[in-house]
Amino acid sequence: MSIKGKAYLMGAFEHPLRDAPDTSTPQLHGECALGALTDAGLSKDDVDGYFCAGDAPGFGGLSMADYMGLKNLRHLDSTETGGSSYIVHVGHAAQAIAEGKCSVALITLAGRPRHGGRRPGAGMAAGGGDGLSDGPPEAGFENIYGGSTHNTYGMCAMRHMYEYGTTSEQLAWIKVAASHHAQWNEHAFLKEVVTVEQVVNSRMIADPLHLLDCCVVTDGGGALIVTSPEVAKSLKRPKVRVMGAGEAPKGPRGGLDLDLTHSGAVWSGPRAFEEAGVTPADIKYASIYDSFTITVLMQLEDLGFCKKGEGGKFVADGNLISGVGKLPFNTDGGGLCNNHPTNRGGITKVIEAVRQLRGEAHPKVQVPNCDLAIAHGTGGSLGTRHASATLIMEREG
Amino acid sequence: MSEARDPNARMTRPIPAPAVSIETKPFWDAAREGRFLIKRCTACKKAFWYPRNLCPFCMSAETVWEESPGEGVIYTYSVMHRSPTGPYAIGYVTLNEGPAVLTNFVDVAPDELSIGMKVKVKFQPTEGGPPAPVFAPA
Numbered sequence: 001m002s003i004k005g006k007a008y009l010m011g012a013f014e015h016p017l018r019d020a021p022d023t024s025t026p027q028l029h030g031e032c033a034l035g036a037l038t039d040a041g042l043s044k045d046d047v048d049g050y051f052c053a054g055d056a057p058g059f060g061g062l063s064m065a066d067y068m069g070l071k072n073l074r075h076l077d078s079t080e081t082g083g084s085s086y087i088v089h090v091g092h093a094a095q096a097i098a099e100g101k102c103s104v105a106l107i108t109l110a111g112r113p114r115h116g117g118r119r120p121g122a123g124m125a126a127g128g129g130d131g132l133s134d135g136p137p138e139a140g141f142e143n144i145y146g147g148s149t150h151n152t153y154g155m156c157a158m159r160h161m162y163e164y165g166t167t168s169e170q171l172a173w174i175k176v177a178a179s180h181h182a183q184w185n186e187h188a189f190l191k192e193v194v195t196v197e198q199v200v201n202s203r204m205i206a207d208p209l210h211l212l213d214c215c216v217v218t219d220g221g222g223a224l225i226v227t228s229p230e231v232a233k234s235l236k237r238p239k240v241r242v243m244g245a246g247e248a249p250k251g252p253r254g255g256l257d258l259d260l261t262h263s264g265a266v267w268s269g270p271r272a273f274e275e276a277g278v279t280p281a282d283i284k285y286a287s288i289y290d291s292f293t294i295t296v297l298m299q300l301e302d303l304g305f306c307k308k309g310e311g312g313k314f315v316a317d318g319n320l321i322s323g324v325g326k327l328p329f330n331t332d333g334g335g336l337c338n339n340h341p342t343n344r345g346g347i348t349k350v351i352e353a354v355r356q357l358r359g360e361a362h363p364k365v366q367v368p369n370c371d372l373a374i375a376h377g378t379g380g381s382l383g384t385r386h387a388s389a390t391l392i393m394e395r396e397g
Numbered sequence: 398m399s400e401a402r403d404p405n406a407r408m409t410r411p412i413p414a415p416a417v418s419i420e421t422k423p424f425w426d427a428a429r430e431g432r433f434l435i436k437r438c439t440a441c442k443k444a445f446w447y448p449r450n451l452c453p454f455c456m457s458a459e460t461v462w463e464e465s466p467g468e469g470v471i472y473t474y475s476v477m478h479r480s481p482t483g484p485y486a487i488g489y490v491t492l493n494e495g496p497a498v499l500t501n502f503v504d505v506a507p508d509e510l511s512i513g514m515k516v517k518v519k520f521q522p523t524e525g526g527p528p529a530p531v532f533a534p535a
Binding site (some may be wrong): 137151158256 | 410412413414415417418419424445446453454476478480485487491495497499501
């Protein structure tokens with residue numbers, strides 16, 4: 001069974017805050033939900049499916065569903081794959097809708113990492129010194145070495161440079177492209193256009209990644225509404241059809257033949273493209289998870305936008321800048337410049353793709369005749385274990 | 398490796414107590430004796446890392462501990478500069494037995510590290526737990 005054409009993205013909302021000292025995480029979830037529902041032209045009582053991940057306070061979706069007063073739920077899903085969770089959720093919502101398990105699915109994300117909000121997920125904390133742990137099986141052998149997103153992605157970049165000759169200047173072009181887009185986004189955390197020189201001369205964080213190779217840390221959130229074709233038909237908004245979805249986890253897998261130069265996108269991408277019946281060459285706009293510049297480069301290769309090892313050449317010279325290059329990406333400024341709410345960039349990837357397909361992106365970055373888009377995410381760490389999620393969407397009519 | 402380099406430039410990093418589970422206690426007991434163990438599956442014959450009782454390749458429960466000299470080459474690394482205790486290197490070692498091991502590189506300056514460098518295990522005390530395997534230039 002395929003989800004192709006069986007569900008529609010009818011609501012999308014990105015919280016305007018990037019710094020939220022006075023708004024609780026549950027309230028941010030609620031405000032995002034309201035924003036997406038209003039965008040779609042629906043109310044909370046229309047929602048019969050709710051999707052959230054580890055950033056949602058409470059037990060699975062129960063606390064947030066009760067907080068928001070979602071009283072007509074008949075489908076719950078709290079699949080947790082880190083930052084890619086919300087791209088996974090769109091696929092799962094489409095499945096649930098295709099099976100008749102719900103007709104209006106709400107997906108929310110929110111958090112406040114700038115204000116001591118808890119970092120969701122398993123984290124990298126060590127276990128206790130006394131007694132025996134029964135936590136993540138890899139913890140004793142990995143969490144003690146000071147691994148963070150910065151240096152575990154740094155390891156990937158280091159190996160990619162070693163195998164393929166990728167340079168810091170090539171990686172910098174990814175940030176440069178994102179900054180060109182962010183200048184037009186009034187809500188972007190960083191609006192300044194930067195140059196390759198500024199990126200490679202910024203402070204080294206984790207070899208070979210510089211400060212400007214890293215995404216922003218922002219509070220805030222976002223929400224999406226996925227509906228059945230019948231509900232979509234009743235709404236006034238442009239219709240964005242879910243065409244295909246793929247997901248795939250990848251880890252060290254026992255440590256044999258470790259290859260940190262590719263991600264799970266080599267599996268999730270073909271699954272999504274096959275379901276949608278399209279190829280990378282058909283894509284007009286790409287939202288690509290950008291926790292770091294290397295994240296983008298590896299995923300573009302793995303999704304088939306260029307050959308493995310040629311990502312450096314592909315992203316150089318503005319090829320990702322809307323109106324300049326062949327593959328406009330992250331036209332909101334992405335996680336590198338605009339927003340990476342609660343250290344999870346999956347939902348904003350879908351939101352900007354929806355804007356592009358509706359023709360509602362900023363005029364300076366809107367892709368002409370944008371009828372087919374991809375949103376791709378990575379959750380966890382490319383350097384250890386992660387989940388890739390690919391979503392392909394089409395504008396109807 | 399040159400012996401003339403400034404020892405202050407060599408990276409060290411305090412390591413917290415590792416999480417010891419019922420499944421991995423033999424590893425940490427051996428670590429206290431300075432022995433580095435890996436796991437091998439007797440069904441498919443492959444060595445693997447991190448240690449666990451079920452083989453990640455064939456799911457056999459017939460896995461055994463095996464003492465390893467802990468020698469291999471650096472697969473990749475990254476020097477973390479945003480650290481209150483000074484720069485430190487995280488990376489993977491490909492052991493001569495095959496598996497890749499996540500670790501810290503010690504007794505080496507940041508600019509001396511390279512992919513392919515030969516390294517060997519040593520044990521570093523942790524904060525209240527058993528010593529942890531780290532790797533230094535061989």
